[in-house]
Amino acid sequence: MRTRLLALTRGLSAIAMILTLTFNVSAQEAKSLLWEISGNGLEKSSYLYGTIHIICPDDFVISDNLKAAFEAAEQVALELDMDDPQEMQSIQMAMMAPGGVDYKGQMSAENYEKLDALVKSKMGVGMDMMKGMKPFGLLSVMYLTILDCAQPASYEGSFIQMAASQSKELWGLETGASQMAIFDNIPQKEQIQWIVDMMDEKEDSKGEFAKMVTRYKDQDLEGLYALMAESPEYAKYEDELLDNRNEAWIPKIGKLAKDKSTFIAVGAMHLPGDMGVINLLRKAGYTLKAMEN
Secondary structure (H helix, E strand, C coil): CCHHHHHHHHCCHHHHHHCCCCCCHHHCCCCCCEEEEECCCCCCCEEEEEECCCECHHHCCCCHHHHHHHHHCCEEEECCCCCCHHHHHHHHHHCECCCCCCCHHHCCHHHHHHHHHHHHHHHCCCHHHHCCECHHHHHHHHHHCCCCCCCCECHHHHHHHHHHHCCCEEEECCCHHHHHHHHHCCCHHHHHHHHHHHHHCHHHHHHHHHHHHHHHHCCCHHHHHHHHCCCHHHHHCHHHHHHHHHHHHHHHHHHHHHHCCEEEEEEHHHCCCCCCHHHHHHHCCCEEEEECC
């Protein structure tokens, strides 16, 4: 299980935020999470940054070069417009299952009791209160239990605050409804099995997450992808989690960058690969240059 569940829970930004990267050698000529976008008629450069959506404060760094790129941009784009209260409310509603989910009937009594204890330890309420949440939302709660810190940090959250303090407009590349729809199309029984697997292999998951953080801090997109590629679930849902979304973002990024210099921040696994944002932007005619971060 290990990385495969981390891959799925790390695939979408909004859920992890609310409840608190395909690799190609030619696209990774340098280890970097920060890229300059230029050319193809752009009057000013824009900037692309790969985030890790939740991380412990001791591992959280916003470098001077990252700050400079952010300040140079005139507007900001994240996966979602997270400063829109209506958008956040719609995501919260989409995470709830009308009539609730029969978790008790779809797992053993032992696993249900274990799940109840884990949820209580993190949320302060048990499964009687949480059964109305869809499995992916519940899996996101469990994802928080593998962190070695009580209060995670968030790059997206920091960028929202920075945008507000610098009076920069914030845009979303997609909607929360489209993110949630991805998991609505995955069988509920399969998602509940992911929950059971994560409970059974919690220590392994913690170790894999530690590796992920190390490679993220090293800005090693190739190494991050190597971890993710071990996941059969990731391979099964790669199109839905990454490729289709990346393709849909390219014209939106192009329009934003043409209008104004834009700082774009998305999950780091969206950056590399033949169908990654870096390569797709290059195919669209833009120049992508790795920047020191």
